[in-house]
Each structure stands twice: as C-alpha cells, then as structure tokens.
Amino acid sequence: QKEVEQNSGPLSVPExxxxxxxxxxxxxxxxxxxxxxxxxxxxxxLIMSIYSNGDKEDGRFTAQLxxxxxxxxxxxxxxQPSDSATYLxxxxxxxxxxxxxxxPGTRLSVLP
Amino acid sequence: DAGVTQSPxxxxxTRGQHVTLRCSPISGHKSVSWYQQVLGQGxxxxxxxxxxxxxxxxxxxxxxxxxxxxxxxxxxNVNALLLGDSALYLCASSPSGPNTGELFFGEGSRLTVL
Numbered sequence: 001q002k003e004v005e006q007n008s009g010p011l012s013v014p015e016x017x018x019x020x021x022x023x024x025x026x027x028x029x030x031x032x033x034x035x036x037x038x039x040x041x042x043x044x045x046l047i048m049s050i051y052s053n054g055d056k057e058d059g060r061f062t063a064q065l066x067x068x069x070x071x072x073x074x075x076x077x078x079x080q081p082s083d084s085a086t087y088l089x090x091x092x093x094x095x096x097x098x099x100x101x102x103x104p105g106t107r108l109s110v111l112p
Numbered sequence: 113d114a115g116v117t118q119s120p121x122x123x124x125x126t127r128g129q130h131v132t133l134r135c136s137p138i139s140g141h142k143s144v145s146w147y148q149q150v151l152g153q154g155x156x157x158x159x160x161x162x163x164x165x166x167x168x169x170x171x172x173x174x175x176x177x178x179x180x181x182x183x184x185x186x187x188x189n190v191n192a193l194l195l196g197d198s199a200l201y202l203c204a205s206s207p208s209g210p211n212t213g214e215l216f217f218g219e220g221s222r223l224t225v226l
Contacts, residue, residue: 004154032212036217042219043200043217043218043220044202044217049214090215094168094211096168096210097160097167097210097211098143098160098168098206098210098211100155100157100215102147102154104152104153105153105154
C-alpha cells in the first residue's frame with residue numbers, strides 16, 4: 001500500500017461544476033494535511049492546509065478531513081478553466097520534522 | 113516579498129559529474145527542505161534543515177548531501193550523477209517550527225543528466 005494515494009485522473013468537469021478530489025493515507029499518526037496545485041512545468045502552489053477533522057473553507061475551495069477513515073478531500077466550487085492543473089495531496093508524517101509525503105496527483109481538466 | 117529563489121533554473125550534466133543547487137528561503141523562514149520530482153510523480157522528500165540542523169533525510173543514496181548556512185540559505189549537492197537523477201529539484205521553506213506548518217516551494221531547478 002502506498003503512503004498517500006490519489007486517483008491519477010484525468011478528472012474532467014464542466015465549467016461551473018463542483019470538482020471533487022480525494023486522497024487516502026496510510027499512516028494513522030499523521031497530523032498535517034495539505035493540498036497543492038501544480039500547473040504543467042511549474043512548481044507546486046499551496047492551496048489549503050487542514051489539521052483537524054471536519055471542513056475548512058477558503059473561497060471556492062473546501063478541504064475535508066476524516067482521520068478515522070484516513071482520507072482528505074478537496075472540493076472546488078464553480079470550477080474555472082484556470083483550475084485545470086494537477087492537484088497534489090501531501091501528508092506530513094514526521095513529528096520531529098517536516099517530511100511531506102505527496103500523492104501522485106490528480107489531473108483536473110475543467111472544460112469551457 | 114520575494115518567494116523562495118533557486119538557482120540555476122535549468123542545467124545539463126553528464127553521468128558521473130557533480131552538481132550543486134542553491135536555494136534562498138523566504139525572508140524570516142528558518143526551515144528549508146529539498147524535494148525531487150520526477151515527471152508524472154509527486155515530489156519526494158530528500159532533506160530538511162532547520163536552524164542549520166538536519167531534521168530529516170529521505171530514502172536517497174549518500175551521493176545526495178545538503179547543508180544550511182547561517183543566513184538560512186541552503187545547498188543540495190549530488191555526486192556521481194546517474195541518468196535517473198534527471199528531475200525537477202524543488203526547494204521549499206516554512207515559516208513555522210521544525211515540524212509544523214506549510215511548505216512554500218521555489219520554481220525549482222530542472223536537472224538533465226545525459
């Protein structure tokens with residue numbers, strides 16, 4: 001079992017729809033969870049961080065965390081073509097430092 | 113405010129050579145981490161330094177080494193380059209303590225080994 005798993009996609013949604021991205025992790029002791037967006041040829045850009053169970057909203061983005069089920073999700077409301085990118089889920093599994101384990105990413109395509 | 117800066121942005125080396133990649137963190141950030149990203153995969157952790165102390169090392173061979181300087185900038189060195197070392201090398205800094213907070217990435221150094 002990989003440490004952080006995501007559907008590779010591509011996930012295609014029409015403009016204006018809700019895009020739902022999912023991520024599962026294996027280390028039950030993980031405490032910090034992050035979503036990054038990466039455009040082709042660019043570096044990852046932080047979208048959201050979440051540390052507690054439940055939902056966290058920031059503009060059109062909502063992160064959801066369920067530690068009991070070991071999954072993290074990202075909802076993008078009113079999807080725009082500019083949201084087309086690869087979305088990376090990351091988990092910090094190191095209590096002594098920052099050892100982020102990234103999933104392989106889900107490629108999202110928002111169709112105009 | 114300047115983000116994380118990395119140099120060089122692109123470089124081409126041949127097998128067996130050595131490479132040094134440099135990183136300057138966001139002002140005020142004391143933690144610097146290095147990641148390797150191969151095409152089509154998520155970034156993979158190489159090293160983390162906080163206050164010049166190594167806080168973590170990923171599953172990479174001893175050919176990879178790093179250090180952090182008193183001004184919190186960092187270098188990643190890779191010796192005896194292999195074709196498989198071709199990747200995007202990302203530096204990230206963090207504003208928080210050694211084991212908390214978010215990572216902010218630079219634009220990366222794209223290494224091609226021929």
